[in-house]
Amino acid sequence: MSNLKYGVSLYSYTGDMNTVLTLEDAMAQIADIGATGIEILGEGHVPNYPEPSTAWIDQWYGLLEKYQLEPTNYGSWIDSSLWRHRDLTADEGAVMLARDLRLAHRLGFTSIRPKIGVVSMDLRPHPIWEEVIERNLDLAAELDLIICPEIHAPTPIKHPVVDEYIEFIERTGSKNFRLLIDTGIFQRAITTAKHDGLSEEAQEEGWRKPLAVPMSDLVDVLPYVSFIQAKFFDIDENLVDGQIPWREILQTLKANNWSGYLSSEYEGDRLPYRSIEQVRRQHALLHSLEAEIAGTP
Template identity: 60%
Template sequence: MSAFKYGVSLYSYTEDLGTVMSLEDAFDHVAGTGSTGIEILGETSIPTYPEPTTAWLDNWFALLDRYQLEPTNMAAWVDTRITIGRNMSAEEGAAQIAQDLRLAHRLGFKFLRPKFGVIDGELTPDPIWQPAVERNLDLAHQLGIVILPEIHSPTPIKHPVTDAYIAFIERTGTKNFGLMIDTGIFQDRPLNKWGGGETDEIRKKALSFLNGIKVPVEHLADVIQYVPFIQAKFHHIDENLHDHHIPWDRIVPMLKKLGYAGYLSSEYEGARDPWVSIEQVRRQHALIRKLEAEYDAAHGGNVHA
């Protein structure tokens, strides 16, 4: 029976990193969950992005070795509306992705998530995404990296944005482009505290987003063949291992049934009080591992330690 891989995105420790947590502290917390993978945000984690110093690179590889973690996904951005009055050209977008592919490869990553600027409230990506990615498919192939845009609330699975990504994969036949699912799309109860940079304006105008778009987990079946990596977005898990927003008791069995064997990379996005994220991530790992073990036991598979 297929088994999940467990990882943590350093996005989970937002605000702690840079105020009360060092990169090595973060490695310790990730390794302490029993994870095998670490996900970073390139321009966040690398203090001289896009060009890491030799000292930073030496430290990076030493930390990977000491904590026995493998680099999973590197998050990157294509800032299409680069100035107030000017959008990136396809050439500029392609150069941005090429730069991040090379950096991700240098650090040992297997996935690159470029976050494209959007043109509307449906999060339709700027149309340069397609030529910018297509120009990099050969490079991604050479470097052994899969480019993964994320399917992120308020964009559901059954949506023209997702359809356009799948049409691109089918047209090009590429193995170096896929979908990353952000589990925030399954949120089915409202958020009372969002850790994603909440402002008064967002709270007033983005109600559907904060209330959750409630994508049925069954829709995963339509796209799972294109999904090699999942960001396990969550906002609050209480001391009874009850998640207040994300229905893991439905997500985990569905992923198991579909044979998903990739990473679940924790993305905590809740209260940003100091150090809260460390315990929240640990609770999520305890919860998902418990649900995976229960599924395996009920289906005659191995119970994972």
């Protein structure tokens, strides 16, 4: 039986965080739409990362309690080209991931997404990835954390990068390494939303191009998927999303008995307060679709 849970990533509120929203404001917004999960970016939302004060950690737990939210996924990075003059070594990468695993655990998270630096236009991860992850599998097991790299546009599911991750799961037999799917890979139509900092060339090369991965490809990897980032760009006043095929996504998850979190990642225009309204619309849309699918004989 499929059990879908709904959460929000603070990534959704990029630009609004620290300018018009405090952490508590964001949590109040998430609770107000009936979502139960909160996703954060360690390097984005933890003051004084990687060494938050105990006062902040107490505040974090106090707010989770107040707004009845559970920590879901913690975004981390393995910045393989941290310097101009040399690459990160596997040793340094392993230390970095271990530090984030411990911090994620300390904050109550059960899932961690390391974003790994790339070495090619088709986003092959830096070759240190395998050693960095493998050396942390025991720690992840000890801390009860699932490490899940994200499958993100312009990388589709049928791609050597995903094949390598699945081979790694099969080879190690670890329950602590899975896949995270970013629903941006299912994008069917172009978006005009502006992505700050990304050049026009990069956007044209695929970061904003509809990749339109078919649902059958999702079905193939679903047994390996532990978390879904519900990426979207714009939902109109009639609750229509012109880019992401939510009905098909939810039907596929339901039909294949997938259980887990759909965590909102709003990535549209960054106008003050827009993210708040857009996330509300997305949850209204997802809930109505789920009810509709449940009512279908």
